[in-house]
Amino acid sequence: MTFRAPVRDLAFALKTVGHPDLLARHYPDLDGDTVQAVLEAAAAFADNELAPLNRQGDLVGARYENGTVTAAPGFADAYRRFVEQGWNSLSADPEHGGQGLSKAMELAVFEMVHAANMAFGLCPMLTQGAIEALTLHGTERQKALVLPKLVSGEWTGAMCLTEPQAGSDLAALTSVARPDGKGGYRLSGQKIFITWGDHDAADNICHLIIARTPDAPPGIKGISLFLANKFQVKDDGALGPRNSFRPASIEHKLGIHGSPTCVMLYEDAEAELVGELGQGLAHMFVMMNAARLQVGVQGVAIAERAFQQALAFSQERRQGRTALPGDGAIYGHPDVRRTLMLMKARIEAARGICLTTGVLSDVARLADDPAERAAAKARQELLTPIAKAWSTDVGVDVASAGVQIHGGMGFIEETGAAQHYRDARIAPIYEGTNGIQALDLIGRKVRANGGETMKALCADMAATADRLSAAAGLEGVGARLGAGVAALDRATGWLLDADNIAAQAAATPYLKLAGDVTGGWILGLQALAASGSEDQPWLAAKGALARLWASQVLTQAPGLADGLADGALDLESTQPTALAG
Known part of the structure; x- marks a missing residue:
């Protein structure tokens, strides 16, 4: 199945994740036309160079023989072209040979790389983390001799x-x-x-x-x-x-x-x-946090790849009588269409969360006001475990839904739908399992400062809910987002008062709640940005996706919040023998 990098969606998402004035000041050459040109060039490389290698990489894979490893067929040559075209050095410091672009732009480019060929993208992804670690903590010798080679991509x-x-x-x-x-x-x-x-x-x-x-x-x-x-x-x-x-x-x-x-x-x-x-773990966390955000982007990417294939299949496959008008393709079945729209909404929500986190890292480095830098850094750190865990869960969920759309054909390897599901399944595990991300969220990111960073995020999301409530056609989105924000705020208050066992038992559902509500906020912002564009079906669909999210996902937020307090009630008393049957 042919892959097409989602340039239009990425460009729109970059416009709606905030701080355009600040980024314009610090990246004066990165105007809308330049962003579009960079995305289109990266898309061409992803579509034409990387995507065709994805299936072969799955079928043949890397090889180990006589103590050496050989990359999957075509990967080494594609990597050399990747670095020759400069894709490895996008956000690195020009002092070390980088292009000095924004982190958000790098993430947008890497989403296309991972979607085209996730196995390939892991190599330059980890190099980015090594670059960040050595930039902050490397010796002068390491910065002079090793860092420029990593930035150029000559070394990995x-x-x-x-x-x-x-x-x-x-x-x-x-x-x-x-x-x-x-x-x-x-x-x-x-x-x-x-x-x-x-x-x-x-x-x-x-x-x-x-x-x-x-x-x-x-x-x-x-x-x-x-x-x-x-x-x-x-x-x-x-x-x-x-x-x-x-x-x-x-x-x-x-x-x-x-x-x-x-x-x-x-x-x-x-x-x-x-x-x-003795500071190795703190130093390594620079690389780990960079990787965690990139892995969140991988979740978005593999979801995008699975969605594109499922959408194409739904327009080709004819099965049964369809309730909606059309040519008899299964896209005309309401549940198939609902599933596909929810897949798309999950992708756009997760993409927005990851890109927002990237923008915040730029603001935390570049803002003139120390208070603004500190606030951006705190929110970036709050969103990082959500971006990693929630987005990779989205990757698995969407890839699984893609198999389901294919029906029995999805369970057959030849269609390729199963590969996306298999590839997606590692992302919730590596770079810190999603359970660890949830513990990090409730401990270091929420409880550590009395919930102030989460409360500030909730306040911003509530303000967006008010704007949605005043926008024609989006009133219901505003009401349900407002209820979701209130549920998250209530859950945060409970979390701050809970004992450690109860808090840890609630960590994963709390992260899901935070991701669902933040995802609704992102979709609401996109719907507001696209409002008044009913004559353009692609933009008009932003409102449809926000409404679907409000009805299918945000309505569950109060129940998630209410259930947190019960999560630990039976954990201490239930022993393995009681579960063994």
């Missing part, structure tokens, strides 16, 4: 956290970095699930690894961050001998077969400290 980055006994519990890691007496370290240990940890698509691979030094205290305070390059980087920037780490195997996975997920063995490998000793 890998994030190396997980060990067989230490998944999400990074305090349990055992990899050790011993001082070599020359200012460097010798690193030994095993890491698993290392995405694009080895491949043949770039000249060098820069591993950012968390490990302990021999005298480090136990727990997370003993973790430091290190850089180990596949090939030694000499003082003049030239590559030297191969470092002493290697892939032991690649994993056989449910999906994203084109992305090599490596088991890596470090055998007294040369490594350099990044940042300060």
Whole structure:
């Protein structure tokens, strides 16, 4: 099935996520025509270069043989063209060879990349995180010799956290970095699930690894961050001998077969400290948070890919008598059309949340007013776990609905609908499971400051609900968004007073509630921006999607809020034997 990057939707979303005046001041060359040109050029690359490789990547995948990893067919050549055209360096600092564009623009481009070929997109995605980590915490040598190569894409980055006994519990890691007496370290240990940890698509691979030094205290305070390059980087920037780490195997996975997920063995490998000793987890969180937002974008992207295929199939497949007028295609069945419209609404809501988070990161860096920067940073941090978790759940839900639209044909691999579902399923798991994102939301982002950041967001959403209530044709959206915001505000108050067990039991439904309401806010903003455009069906559909969301999703918000308090009632008393049957 042919993929077409959603340039029109992305351009419209970028216009409606806020702060156009501030971004225009700091990116004076990034006017509407330039944004359109960048998106169209990226779309051409995604449509013509990456999308045709997606199916082959799934069927053949990356290969491991004789201790080396070979990228899926066509991936290495496509990656070289990707970096030659400058797509790897969009938001990086010009000081290091980047183009200095906004984070929101980078996310928009990467959505198209991930939608065209999610397995491919993981490689440059992780490089972006390595760029951000070294920009903030790298040594002068690392910034001079390694960072420009990562920005250009000549070298790629890998994030190396997980060990067989230490998944999400990074305090349990055992990899050790011993001082070599020359200012460097010798690193030994095993890491698993290392995405694009080895491949043949770039000249060098820069591993950012968390490990302990021999005298480090136990727990997370003993973790430091290190850089180990596949090939030694000499003082003049030239590559030297191969470092002493290697892939032991690649994993056989449910999906994203084109992305090599490596088991890596470090055998007294040369490594350099990044940042300060004992601050490794804090430093690595720069890379992790960048990856979490990008993974949220992956959820949007795979949903878009699955939706496009389902929509096309619904216009080709003829089955039964349709209730709505048309040519007999299943798009004429009301439930099929409702499903497709709800899929589209989920995509646009999740896209808006992710792009809003990207815009806030720009504002947090660029605003002249310190108070504005601080407020933007707080809201960015609040939305990041929602963007990651809620958007990746959207990816799975929409991909599953896409299989359902295909019926039995969706369960057959040849149609490709099943690949989207298989690819989507990893996104709620990696870069911190969605349950961990929910705990982060309620703990560090809501309860830590007495709910002030969430209350400020609720106030802004309530103001939008008032605007919708005064807009012709959107009154019902305003009323239901207002009720949803009130439910979220009420749930936040309960959360602040709850004990830890009750709060943790409610974390995932609270995140869903926050995502559903924030998604309704995004769709309401889009409907307002498109109001008065009934003569343009594409724009008029924005109001239809907001109304559908209000009736199908926002109506559930009060019930979600009411149910939070009951979530922990039976958790302590219910033992595994009672569940085993």
